[in-house]
Amino acid sequence: MSENRPGPVVDTSASRHARLRPVAPRDVRITDDFWAPRLRRNREVTIPAQHAQCETTGALRNFQRAAGSVGGDFSGRYYSDSDVYKWIEAASWSLATDPSPELTDRLDSVIKLVAGAQDDDGYLNTYFSVDRVGERWTDLVVRHEMYCIGHLVAAAVAHVRATGQTALLDVALRACTHIAERFAPGEVPGTCGHPGLEMALVELYRTTGDERWLTLAAWQLDSRGAGVLDGSEYLIDHEPVRKQSRVTGHAVRALYLYAGMADVVLETGDEELRTALEQLWADLSGGKTAVTGGVGARWDGEAFGDAYELPDRAYNETCAAIAHIFLAWRMLLLTGEPEYRDVVETALHNGVLPGLSQSGTEFFYQNPLADAGRHRREEWFSCACCPPNIARLLASLPGYLYTTSDEGLWVQLYIGNEADLRLADGTPVHVDLATELPWEGTVRLTVTPEAPTEFTLFLPVPGWAGADVSVKVNGEPVTVATDAARVALPRTWAPGDTVELTFGTEVRALAAHPRVAAAHHRVALARGPLVYCVEQADQGDTPVADIRLTGAEPWTAEHRPELLGGVTTLTAEASALGADDGPLYRPFHNGPVAVAKAQVTAIPYYAWANREPGAMRVFIPLAAR
Amino acid sequence: MSENRPGPVVDTSASRHARLRPVAPRDVRITDDFWAPRLRRNREVTIPAQHAQCETTGALRNFQRAAGSVGGDFSGRYYSDSDVYKWIEAASWSLATDPSPELTDRLDSVIKLVAGAQDDDGYLNTYFSVDRVGERWTDLVVRHEMYCIGHLVAAAVAHVRATGQTALLDVALRACTHIAERFAPGEVPGTCGHPGLEMALVELYRTTGDERWLTLAAWQLDSRGAGVLDGSEYLIDHEPVRKQSRVTGHAVRALYLYAGMADVVLETGDEELRTALEQLWADLSGGKTAVTGGVGARWDGEAFGDAYELPDRAYNETCAAIAHIFLAWRMLLLTGEPEYRDVVETALHNGVLPGLSQSGTEFFYQNPLADAGRHRREEWFSCACCPPNIARLLASLPGYLYTTSDEGLWVQLYIGNEADLRLADGTPVHVDLATELPWEGTVRLTVTPEAPTEFTLFLPVPGWAGADVSVKVNGEPVTVATDAARVALPRTWAPGDTVELTFGTEVRALAAHPRVAAAHHRVALARGPLVYCVEQADQGDTPVADIRLTGAEPWTAEHRPELLGGVTTLTAEASALGADDGPLYRPFHNGPVAVAKAQVTAIPYYAWANREPGAMRVFIPLAAR
The missing domain is CATH 1.50.10.10 (Glycosyltransferase)
Structure with a gap:
């Protein structure tokens, strides 16, 4: 336990059963x-x-x-x-x-x-x-x-x-x-x-x-x-x-x-x-x-x-x-x-x-x-x-952002920062972490212990990156297991050692478990750590409710500093249903439904409802096939 | 208005703007x-x-x-x-x-x-x-x-x-x-x-x-x-x-x-x-x-x-x-x-x-x-x-069940009954309506005015019957327009005249308007006036959540007097997903999903939750195609 000195939010420094x-x-x-x-x-x-x-x-x-x-x-x-x-x-x-x-x-x-x-x-x-x-x-x-x-x-x-x-x-x-x-x-x-x-x-x-x-x-x-x-x-x-x-x-x-x-x-x-x-x-x-x-x-x-x-x-x-x-x-x-x-x-x-x-x-x-x-x-x-x-x-x-353990130092959230930390043995380590996340997937760390020190640097491979990750230490590639959820870098770290990680930020079309009826035959878009949504303000004349995807659209990511405090939007040529004046319930027809091409733009979900009111949706229906 | 004599639930007998x-x-x-x-x-x-x-x-x-x-x-x-x-x-x-x-x-x-x-x-x-x-x-x-x-x-x-x-x-x-x-x-x-x-x-x-x-x-x-x-x-x-x-x-x-x-x-x-x-x-x-x-x-x-x-x-x-x-x-x-x-x-x-x-x-x-x-x-x-x-x-x-108007007598609900009614001019008419609805689509009316009387008998063609309707008056077929929502039979009705209507009771797989996201790529089953559901008690080892339909299954209707007070069940060979131990969210794969054949039985929605507790669903997902 601490002696009333500045401490962490959850202080497990003396917790016998804490790993971190x-x-x-x-x-x-x-x-x-x-x-x-x-x-x-x-x-x-x-x-x-x-x-x-x-x-x-x-x-x-x-x-x-x-x-x-x-x-x-x-x-x-x-x-x-x-x-x-x-x-x-x-x-x-x-x-x-x-x-x-x-x-x-x-x-x-x-x-x-x-x-x-x-x-x-x-x-x-x-x-x-x-x-x-x-x-x-x-x-x-x-x-x-x-x-x-x-x-x-x-x-x-x-x-x-x-x-x-x-x-x-x-x-x-x-x-x-x-x-x-x-x-x-x-x-x-x-x-x-x-x-x-x-x-x-x-x-x-x-x-x-x-x-x-x-x-x-x-x-x-x-x-x-x-x-x-x-x-x-x-x-x-x-x-x-x-x-x-x-x-x-x-x-x-x-x-x-x-x-x-x-x-x-x-x-x-x-x-x-x-x-x-x-x-x-x-x-x-x-x-x-x-x-x-x-x-x-x-x-x-x-x-x-x-x-x-x-x-x-x-x-x-x-x-x-x-x-x-x-x-x-x-x-x-x-x-x-x-x-x-x-x-x-x-x-x-x-x-x-x-x-x-x-x-x-x-x-x-x-x-x-x-x-x-x-x-x-x-x-x-x-x-x-x-x-x-x-x-x-x-x-x-x-x-x-960080945890420590007897083995070394663990990065937990890739958020750009400068930190003055102490390893388990009390060794001071300065860390400088630079990244453009959540927009771009590169992370650069500079690790500066007081003197060269042996410890393991643990770096998570976020679930969103999957196997699409590369790691370099002081510019030299490090092999990462394809299913690794974490990279462990045991090393004698010297002041100024660098680690560069690059995570893939391909747009992901996510499906839910098939028992999630509310997401049936729909996908949600995500990129990096962000889940996206479609909001009416970005869709022109296409009603959000009419947007249909194939799930395989090639999305174009574009960073737009002027929009919503600076967001990366996703745009694709997808499709939209035409007007439907039919009754609310009608006989099911087992065939393709007419759609027209439509440009669809998605924004990060966190940013919705900051402009004029309009429809929003995260899980977007797939077109009938 | 009535003089405190037995009257209808909503009494429009003197309402100037009532049609019925x-x-x-x-x-x-x-x-x-x-x-x-x-x-x-x-x-x-x-x-x-x-x-x-x-x-x-x-x-x-x-x-x-x-x-x-x-x-x-x-x-x-x-x-x-x-x-x-x-x-x-x-x-x-x-x-x-x-x-x-x-x-x-x-x-x-x-x-x-x-x-x-x-x-x-x-x-x-x-x-x-x-x-x-x-x-x-x-x-x-x-x-x-x-x-x-x-x-x-x-x-x-x-x-x-x-x-x-x-x-x-x-x-x-x-x-x-x-x-x-x-x-x-x-x-x-x-x-x-x-x-x-x-x-x-x-x-x-x-x-x-x-x-x-x-x-x-x-x-x-x-x-x-x-x-x-x-x-x-x-x-x-x-x-x-x-x-x-x-x-x-x-x-x-x-x-x-x-x-x-x-x-x-x-x-x-x-x-x-x-x-x-x-x-x-x-x-x-x-x-x-x-x-x-x-x-x-x-x-x-x-x-x-x-x-x-x-x-x-x-x-x-x-x-x-x-x-x-x-x-x-x-x-x-x-x-x-x-x-x-x-x-x-x-x-x-x-x-x-x-x-x-x-x-x-x-x-x-x-x-x-x-x-x-x-x-x-x-x-x-x-x-x-x-x-x-x-x-x-x-x-x-x-x-x-009935309304009248200056033109004649209107059946509104096809529920078996015997009625002693009066036409607008006060003529007493006895009506005997026999039907096995909601289970079978035949309705037999016997119309017995006090004496032969000219009036129109209005018979609705329920939305669920669509064009699948036949009408006979005293055994003689009457032509019905295919999009008619009502059959009007003007005639001098004599005591004992009969009308037989037969409405189709094919099982209907209903889709919702494409803007109903919660029914996207799903169908609800209906037969006659009844909406159906699948309840776990009828599905054996197949979890309700895993049932998948094509929407074109041939359903077998069977009346089961012993079940739930007597219901007509719908049974078909449909399909079911296998166990899925995957994560709650996963990359969408644009391909068919493995299903196995499964016998599925639906019961009228009104009858659910009268047996052991179990899952129930009205809108059933369609299998990926």
Whole structure:
């Protein structure tokens, strides 16, 4: 565990069962043309705008009210405290990489508000203050008291690791002490309708070294399935977590819960929990994940659907894609398996990024894979979980680029950056990674250890590149196995050694498993890490709904710096149906359908709905053959 | 208008702009093997069970509480009165065709409870009684005060027309007088977040001849789009109804509203309203109706989707299919156009009937077109709109079989029956209609006017029969135009004249409009008026999800009296995919997919989920070619 020094987002540096250890966001400076402007916008636009929203909605004022310094009614939902905590987390990680006296001042005053609202007994939830004190802990099913404390703890840990300051950590420790006494491990079952506290508690254990928080996290997990939450499948209380193998219920809740399970396994090595996690992951990745990495197909209940239920109008909550990243990241740290890295990359680019407008001020809550043109981003929501969740993830993104292990250094995300890292033995290594990804597939690394040092550099071969990869070390080609998902380069690395990787960025027409009825006889386009879509604004007079592909079109990729903040578009001569005035249902005719040639242009899915409203589609029908 | 004598469900006998006039349920005795047992079960099982539910849930007790005869809290939802009113309507129509002293007693005592709960000023809603009197009429958007009165009026009208008794009508008149004073036409805009009162008011006008109820109905329509309901599109308040052309918002609300519009047009001939109705119908039938006649695709908000948004997991609320029938029936009465009749037939067999279990005691609220096996009927719902809606529709079904006009007699639904009808000039005609529909396509009518009488017999050619129809009058073939949707037989009909119609019942593989992405490269099976599905219970080891068709399979129809209450199954040698352990997303290969032969059996969609839980699908993928 760390001694309150700047640290990583998920700190497995002392986790006995972790294969990998992330690096601190502060040690990585993202420098590329794609993510660096987005992180800047997050700092300069999104984080200030979200602070303003916390003021406008009364979420900040609720803390003053709980402290007794203002009167009036509580504002917002019973979990609105979590908006503020997520903002604190976002601001903290932002300060880790980009110090700002102004933001520091603002953050400190928000933390003061939070601290001021805490009761003497450690309890903290502004909804259950003033006029609702008597209702505390009376409804674990619906109210989100532990969930909110989970975000408080996550914020406090981020604040410590980003700034070294412990003011909020002290608040979080008092709140967790209150919970540990009220729902004592082994004595009083206690767990929340909305998980989230579990992973935060493990992180608190990692930060403080106090095992009671790990014990409490494990107790919260094992309190599930005992009826505390009415045995609700929706709340993932239908059976003990260690017996679960089917991903179900509310998507964000389920994946926050499983991320917490993974955290406990990283610390304890609990084999039963680990087996459950592997089965749950197989269920999730095998039939319940959208091509974008979005998860949670159903609008009713923001929930997982059945296996292969992956409709066009998927719900795919932005928070669920973030939860997907949280789970995949922990599974990656546990196993080192590259499939988890691929999920982080896919969900980041195609599940989370669409949640944010080009302006940085509007957000999607849901991310459907097709739309008629009425789904638009909004500035805020009455349930405002997604916007600050995006902000905190982006602010912490530098912490997701590398991991280390006893064997050496692992690149995880190919995002251009300069990093000052330390190997397991403490050797400092400067890394300079330059790439035009997600647009072009070349990556150039310069590795500069303090002195020549023997270690292995692990470089993932993304799933999207397949076998189309070449690697050179100091200009000399290296042979890569055709099915390798990772290149391991053991070597005595000398200052200035270079690695050049080139991944194929051919346009891929992706089909889904044949049981995905909603993708039957259709393809989705992808290039590099990006999933594409067709949006009406690019199709001229051809209605998006009438576009038909063969699946074998030769696509032309063209980078257009002026479009949508700079995107590579894909264009092909495809085809389109003519007008059809026939009835809605008609006898099937087993023959070719008349189509006309049509120029079709696809844009990255993340960029849709930033222009005039119009139809959009990811999975495009194939023409009848 | 009638003089409180037994009458039809929708009484257009004096409607100046009606082309057709329905007959009274009491005059038609359904005698076939398909519907007659269902109506008996409705009387003997469903209606008593629903009375028991109204007792168990406290819905009946709420009336005693409002009358002051019992204490305690209100039970259920703020619209639970409507459960009781729909039960009264169901019981009334049941008594119209099948007198029962026991049911009459029970009905009379329920009506006494209702009457006892009415305030001196005519107000009646048990939720807003005792402790909520001060909240009356404070929230037209959310609370359903007018909606509940609409069901009261519909029940009262049914009670009068079925039994001639006016006890409940007096209650309804007092309640409507209260509303007419509180929201006076031309003075105080008033309309309800949940429509329904509009069509009831027109029926009240038809029953009493008092024009103020027609005026009030029209005023409620024109109060929409004026901001009374916050301009909500979901509540169909976004623009004046006479300007609307796009079906949107909550499906049941929208179609109840439009049915009320049609009622007003039937009386007033309002051309602007009529044009709006035609445009709305075109939008509904052209892109927002499931192949089953179900409507309202979205689970979020029980709402219409965008055009062609017709997914597998459609919401298709049972009540929405009933509302669809209400609207189509009124459009049929207005225009005589056979397309509306087809919708009544389709929605009845495939949109409403699936809502009811084989036992008559369990109900579907949603009717998805595919399921993994977890969607099951339930005995009741906290929002219990659907069960008594099914019961009242079934009880009134005899009233949907015929209409008359100045030209003669129109058969509308081919359901076996004996009827004693009167032509426009009052001539009594006995009709005996025998058919094995929906299983076999032959229909035999015997027409017995009191004496030889000249009139036209109008016989629809259902959309499902297409050109495959033959007609004989007294054994002599009659030539039918190949595209006729109706056969008109002008003749001097003599007692005992016979007509024999034979409609083709070839199995139809139906494709959807190419813009229906969710049905792309798939077909639905239909035979006669029934839409079919494949359910796992019939497929042996072949998973439903793996079934593939060519669309040109020769299907074998076999009637199986022992199965599901007696159904005709469809069987064919089709094909099935093999196991696929590949990833969820993979490169598209433009070639044939390996399939193996598989015997596939389809059952009528209405019959699914009456056996062990298992996957079900209506639109079946076509094999790659």
